[in-house]
Amino acid sequence: MILAPSTIDLFAFGEESLLDLVSGQASPFFAYDLGAARERFRRLRAALPQRVRLAYAVKSNPGLPLLETFSAEGAWFDCASAGEVSTVLAAGGTGAGMVFAGPAKSERDLQAALFAGARVQVDGIEDVARLHTLHEGAEPLPVSVRVNPAQGVSEVATIIGGGGPSAFGVDEEVVEEFLTEAARYERVRISGVQVFAASNELDAGRLLANHRTALRIARHVQAVLGRELDLVDLGGGLGVRYDVTQPSLDVRTLGAGLGRVLEENAWFTGELLLEPGRWLSAPTGVYCARVVRTKDSRGERFVMLEGGINHLLRPLMTGQPFPTLALRPGVGVIGSAGSGAAGGALVRTTLAGPLCTSLDRLGTGDLPADLRPGDVVVFGQAGAYAATQAMTHFLSHPAPEQVWVG
Structure with a gap:
């Protein structure tokens, strides 16, 4: 059989x-089949607009051979601990292609991210204050702010995304107050936005709706700052099916739709990031x-x-x-x-x-x-x-x- x-x-x-x-x-x-990992990365890369960078979410599977495989394919990496940063560096990744996230970053985590040269995503003013103390460079440290959307979020199951009360990020309703307070820390510069609003989503339409929400929030942040953002991180959420009766996510539909979303948001000219984890590794x-x-x-x-x-x-x-x-x-x-x-x-x-x-x-x-x-x-x-x-x-x-x- x-x-x-x-x-x-x-x-x-x-x-x-x-x-x-x-x-x-x-x-x-x-x-694990590393050949399958290469094939999935290349398939997703081919389906998406060229300007969209892929940052593999290490949390989904931090196996060194897998990270080496994705590194050789040109992936960025989404890390959430000092240990993940260390493993990515060992796999050939670099801080220039690394973002660092987490709702309760320890000082060790922040030091590891700074040492690697990763782009830190701050979840509150506490992150900004500690980075202001830790950063020793002559120029302000560019960081992204994670924003917890007030509405416009569409997903089936909330794991680390979604709307409502959240341990993650800055609530959208108070983001202007946050940006005003963050501006007091001269050695840190908010220049990017991250919105993670879905987990294991199989519907390309829902993902695209969330991407539009992320770009709407980013446009508002850019207007408040009065300067152009250099990075918008759309988060992850690309799902895989666990049951034979479920549909598979159509990444070609997702890619074509994301292309249209970018056309609708021609105001943004910086880097655009997507953080697939489960879709690549599961x-x-x-x-x-x-x-x-x-x-x-x-x-x-x-x-x-x-x-x-x-x-x-x-x-x-x-x-x-x-x-x-x-x-x-x-x-x-x-x-x-x-x-x-x-x-x-x-x-x-x-x-x-x-x-x-x-x-x-x-x-x-x-x-x-x-x-x-x-x-x-x-x-x-x-x-x-x-x-x-x-x-x-x-x-x-x-x-x-x-x-x-x-």
Whole structure:
């Protein structure tokens, strides 16, 4: 049996490659396809207007081989900690192609960003005041201000974007007061705007609406400052599907629409930045865990795996599981979403891990009824917000291996 055509984009590797991986690698483990990462970067780059720069959001997956791959493609990087700055520099990135964000930046974070030469995005007057003290250059330090939109935001699920009350940025309603206060700090110069208003959005139209909101805010900031901005950062939010019934984001539609948005905003002549993370990294990775045991409990089917939320926390946080398929070593794929099962019917199954807590659930989905110990469950879209977002040290189970291919 082979993967159904409708599900191929959910998993980084084909059936033969998956069989090779599970036969040669101790479970559980993550595997990533660097060739797929290159292809996705180039596809997105080709779809967007040429003046739009791509800054890979390191938070989605900070693996050094992945950062090296994107660096070789000419990517900028969106960092949110001193550790991410260090990893990007090790991967060949430079401060000239780096933005630095975060709602509670430590002094160590700010020093790392300044040392690298990154563009800092300030979230409040406290950031401005500390940068004023830390900056030792002869010229004022150019920074961007993150603005939390008052309205005009369109997204399905709020994770780190959206409107309403927020720990991030300066509320749009008080941005003029902020700019007036920031002007008192002569060694810091507000010259850019960042608006991050979506997370994992699959609708190009919603993303474009948010981009128009960002440019509307930027135009207002420029008018208040009385000088031209040199950078507008549109944030990220480019989504990937986790379910076979969901649509995929059409990046060509997004690119064409963004071109029209730029024509509508000819007033802005500076750098324009987009921060894709998940869209670039999620489809490059899979997580593989062997079945330890199965059971039926009061009408519910359970399959217990060697790994749980200590490796994949996202289903518990969001309520949305990763896509899965079942693999039998020496045989091949025996069931996947949208394709039925080779050995019989698919049944609703709750996936649980090895941890001594009822929170250890990796989601519920349709898997073969004859799934048995030794089979492997493969989780797709695991190249983002997976290995490094997990509760790795909980209960002291070993960390999973990470395998880089290509």
